[in-house]
Amino acid sequence: MAKTRKISIDDVLDAAERVVVRLGAVGLSIDEVAREAGISKSRVVYDYKTKSGLLNALVERRIRIDRERIAESERQQQQTDNPPLFGRLAVAGAQTSDSERAVALAICAASSHDEGVQALFRQCTAEDLAAVTRDARRPRASLVAYLAYYGMTIMEYFDLYQWSEAERAGLLRDIGVMYAAFPEP
Template sequence: MGRRQTIDRNAVLDAAEAVIREKGINSLTIEAVARAGGISKGGVQYCFGSRDAMIRAMIDRWEAEFDGEVAAMPENDGTIAGQVRAHVAATAQSGLASADRAAVMLAALSMSAGQRAEARTWYTARLREIAASGADAGALRLAFLATEGVFLLRSFGLVDMDDAEWDAIFRDIAATAAGGGETGA
């Protein structure tokens, strides 16, 4: 009796990312991912069930990776201010691969009302946490929004920005965030 084959979900997600990177979000199909991953369409469907579920799994994986990076940053002291500073630092260190992932994620969000609602909920909660963090919440909010804005502008290729300019912008954002500390608790 043969050993039952297992399919590596992360390998399938890697294949899905490759399809999107090479051909765009509209080319993401179960069949294209199966071809790219060297598995059957049934194998992809077994892992994720649908294209939307596969996109959701990609977003979940990216979010978990980024959350891990933020948590590991020395700026993250557990306070809201420290978390925002760590978010800024982790974004500043992200490369063009992260920008590609963000563009994919946003394209996917634009296609799915459910995924837009999840993103809206996350951003709303984050901004409320920042607002409740203390007297310097304005500086933290500006740093957070500037981080997201410059990341998205670069991700979508809406601004030409070399690494030196990227670094300079993030020094400015980090300086803004450094002014935003928690008062009281």
């Protein structure tokens, strides 16, 4: 008797990310994810119901991973004037991988018509803005620095421009300087 292969939720989402990297958002389908994961289509449908459900799970996982990375970085930035801001700047210092960019682009493209995913992005952005400004001694400086950081990272995620590691480090340092020098009203 054949042994049943155990596959985790992360295995299915890993397969979905590989599909997105290989075929883009257009190629993301329950059939293709099942094929990539080596499981039945019915298993993917059981777990995610629809392509939209699968996309939501991908987005939620990406947000969770990013939040964990940022939380750890914030703990390491406790000595700064604004740990939430400087934690995000520290995380942004790492080069975005081709896989991360491909998944971000595909999720963005696929979510353009998905209200649920758009709501997740809006919620995540609102929570980020609140974290950076809520308890800040310099809320306006925090907001402006966050906008500069966010613009830079979005440009890289969407493959609009890629800075070298040295350029990125310099820009992030400049954002920190801008924060420190920004006049509060």
